[in-house]
Amino acid sequence: MSFDVPEDCRYRETHEWARHESGTVRVGITDFAQDELGDVVFVELPAVGDALESGAEFGVIESIKAVSDLYAPVSGDLTAVNDDLIDAPELVNEDPFGDGWMLEIDPADPAEFEALLSPSAYDDQTA
Amino acid sequence: MSLRTPPLAADHAASGAKLTAFGGWEMPLEFDSIRTEHEAVRGSVGKFDVSHMSQLAVSGPDAGRLMNRLTTNDVAELAPGDAQYSAITDADGVVLDDTVVYRLPEGAPSDAAFLFVPNAGHDAEMTQRWARHTQRWDLDATVENATDGYGMLAVQGPEAIELLGGLCESPGSVSRFSVAPREIAGVECLLARTGYTGEDGVELLFDADAAAAVWSALSCQPCGLGARDTLRLEAGFLLSGQDFDAEDNPRTPYEAGIGFVVDTDTPFVGRDALSAPGATDPEERLVGFRLADRGIARHGHEIVADGDPIGAVTSGTMSPTLGDAIGLGYVPEGYADPGTELGIVVRGDTKRARVETPPFY
Numbered sequence: 001m002s003f004d005v006p007e008d009c010r011y012r013e014t015h016e017w018a019r020h021e022s023g024t025v026r027v028g029i030t031d032f033a034q035d036e037l038g039d040v041v042f043v044e045l046p047a048v049g050d051a052l053e054s055g056a057e058f059g060v061i062e063s064i065k066a067v068s069d070l071y072a073p074v075s076g077d078l079t080a081v082n083d084d085l086i087d088a089p090e091l092v093n094e095d096p097f098g099d100g101w102m103l104e105i106d107p108a109d110p111a112e113f114e115a116l117l118s119p120s121a122y123d124d125q126t127a
Numbered sequence: 128m129s130l131r132t133p134p135l136a137a138d139h140a141a142s143g144a145k146l147t148a149f150g151g152w153e154m155p156l157e158f159d160s161i162r163t164e165h166e167a168v169r170g171s172v173g174k175f176d177v178s179h180m181s182q183l184a185v186s187g188p189d190a191g192r193l194m195n196r197l198t199t200n201d202v203a204e205l206a207p208g209d210a211q212y213s214a215i216t217d218a219d220g221v222v223l224d225d226t227v228v229y230r231l232p233e234g235a236p237s238d239a240a241f242l243f244v245p246n247a248g249h250d251a252e253m254t255q256r257w258a259r260h261t262q263r264w265d266l267d268a269t270v271e272n273a274t275d276g277y278g279m280l281a282v283q284g285p286e287a288i289e290l291l292g293g294l295c296e297s298p299g300s301v302s303r304f305s306v307a308p309r310e311i312a313g314v315e316c317l318l319a320r321t322g323y324t325g326e327d328g329v330e331l332l333f334d335a336d337a338a339a340a341v342w343s344a345l346s347c348q349p350c351g352l353g354a355r356d357t358l359r360l361e362a363g364f365l366l367s368g369q370d371f372d373a374e375d376n377p378r379t380p381y382e383a384g385i386g387f388v389v390d391t392d393t394p395f396v397g398r399d400a401l402s403a404p405g406a407t408d409p410e411e412r413l414v415g416f417r418l419a420d421r422g423i424a425r426h427g428h429e430i431v432a433d434g435d436p437i438g439a440v441t442s443g444t445m446s447p448t449l450g451d452a453i454g455l456g457y458v459p460e461g462y463a464d465p466g467t468e469l470g471i472v473v474r475g476d477t478k479r480a481r482v483e484t485p486p487f488y
Contacts, residue, residue: 038145038353039162041445042423044474060474062423064161064445065353086421 004031005123006097010073010116013125017097018073018116024104025074025113029061031096032126037063040092043085045102050078052105054112059102061092070102074112080104133178134278134338147352150247150368152179155351164354165447168324169488172284173350176342181250182277182332183257184239187268194241196260198228199380199397201390202241208232210304210321213388214380215245215253216397220406221377223256224249224367225385227321234308236315236334239271246367250274260396278338282345283328283358291318291329294344298329312337312344323355325362325486360442360453363415363485369426370413370441370455382409382457411438411457415485416469418452420478424471430456431470431477437462440471448488458482 009017015033019026034040042062052058052072059070082101084091092100107113117125130153133139139146139155147156155176157164167173185193194202200213209230215223228243245253250272257270282291291298295309298318306319314337322328333341356366365371365385371378379401380389391402400406418424424443429436443454454471462469465484470477 038157039160039447042421044422062445064357064447065156067423067425 003035003126004097005119007119009097009119010113011119011122012071012073012116013122014071016071016073018113020113021104023106024079025076025107026101027073027103027105028096028101029070029092030122034093034096034100037061037066037068039064040089043089043092043102045081045085046078048078048081052076052078052103072105073116074105074107074109076105076108078103079106131179133176134335135176135178135342138339138342139176142349144349144351149352150179152247154179155349157351157353158349161351161353161357162447164348164350165357167348168284168326168350168354168358169448170284171347172282172286172290172328173348173354174342174345175281175283175350175355176338177279177281177330177355178277178335178338179247180279181245181247181253182273182279183243183245183250183253184237184271184273185241185243185257185268186239186271187266189266189268190240192264193257193261193266193268193270194228194243195393196264196395197257198226198243199389199395199401200228201393202228202230203393205230208305208307210306210319212304212385214385215256216380216395216401217373218396218400219377220379220397220400221373222371222380222383223373224253225365227319229306229317229319231317232307235317236308237273242273242317242332244279249367276335277332278335278341280331280338280341280345281322281324281328282331282347283322283324283326284347285327287326287328290345290347301329312340314341316341323362323364324358325364325488326358357444357447360444360455361446361448361485361487363455363487365413366442376441376457378413378457379406379409381407382412384413409460411459412463413441413455413457414463414482415487416454416456416471416480417449417483417487418471418478418480422471422473422476422478423452424454424456424473424478424480429472430458431472432458432462432468437469443471446487451487453487454480
């Protein structure tokens with residue numbers, strides 16, 4: 001089985017993606033991760049204004065069968081949270097790189113984004 | 128230790144099913160998605176490979192006496208072709224496992240008097256237990272660990288009998304908790320009107336070598352252990368090793384809510400403890416609950432009331448049918464009534480929950 005690994009994203013080895021989006025960095029989990037988890041039923045996210053630190057836990061995602069921590073790909077203040085996931089956590093399964101996004105971060109250090117895994121490096125990891 | 132594999136292991140691998148380790152076996156966790164599989168069983172029909180379940184065959188003139196020594200229910204109530212849910216307890220009345228006992232009918236593929244089905248990974252322990260007690264009481268009976276020789280499938284859902292009607296003779300004439308021989312896809316099977324989902328349906332037992340023929344003849348949604356767990360939890364059925372565990376969470380049948388399988392008129396191991404004053408009114412018992420707040424209770428989460436810890440969750444999940452988080456856990460008797468407000472501590476936050484009697488669908 002092959003999974004989507006969009007070229008316009010960078011990745012953490014813990015299966016979060018990050019993408020530049022008009023000045024902020026948008027964050028979610030990958031197609032591989034949503035498939036591993038199965039039916040997502042609950043996403044616990046921080047609040048707008050919270051400060052995130054690269055590599056630190058920022059939330060929790062639960063499927064019917066599993067619980068998994070979420071890790072911030074970059075540091076910075078949270079500028080937006082996808083509230084649609086409260087009532088429709090299945091968006092993470094249906095569209096992990098689109099409507100299933102989780103956060104937007106005002107990046108504190110552009111170098112952190114550049115240090116994330118490239119699409120091909122992430123693809124190799126999940127192959 | 129390497130995992131045991133069911134006769135259909137190669138078929139499951141080829142189907143792309145996700146696999147999981149359970150009870151010492153490597154079994155399918157999900158074929159498509161737990162939700163899809165769960166909904167198929169509640170709405171129409173699904174099939175499960177449950178070959179990880181144990182099968183022990185008991186034969187000989189004293190087979191019934193032996194079964195009544197080691198299971199809490201009374202097998203003398205069983206006519207050939209009857210099935211019975213039961214518990215296996217130790218001398219303290221602690222549940223070692225729960226099981227279904229089949230008194231085999233005429234024409235069954237096995238000559239044994241009884242076949243019983245303990246949970247996955249309990250087959251060696253129970254075979255030893257049965258053999259030891261045969262000797263101790265000098266009974267004329269033999270027990271055979273038939274687990275590796277049997278394949279076992281469950282076909283569950285409101286359309287299960289209709290599906291089987293196209294494959295064998297009058298499956299609907301086998302009544303609930305009965306077992307009868309039927310030929311399916313040219314394979315001699317035991318067809319039992321039993322299951323672990325809360326839905327109508329059957330469990331099929333047959334020669335392990337014939338598993339692929341029976342499995343492929345059943346045209347319906349394949350389901351894994353993930354959906355089996357959400358279905359049984361919605362139904363309020365116990366999971367051995369999780370909702371009771373002789374080592375980690377020793378419980379009597381009364382605590383676990385299955386006191387109805389205890390017949391103290393039979394001389395079973397554990398009877399004295401379970402006949403003692405107060406045994407039927409334990410201080411703690413297993414209750415169902417539903418969360419009112421967002422969050423999901425999981426095995427091991429603390430149950431609190433008025434800020435004080437009072438118990439622990441044994442099973443918890445998101446109910447695919449209700450869309451609410453549900454679970455089972457032990458609480459003191461005073462907190463066991465339906466409607467009682469509880470708290471479930473999820474990652475440091477106390478979520479509001481209410482005691483509710485299953486089923487949750």
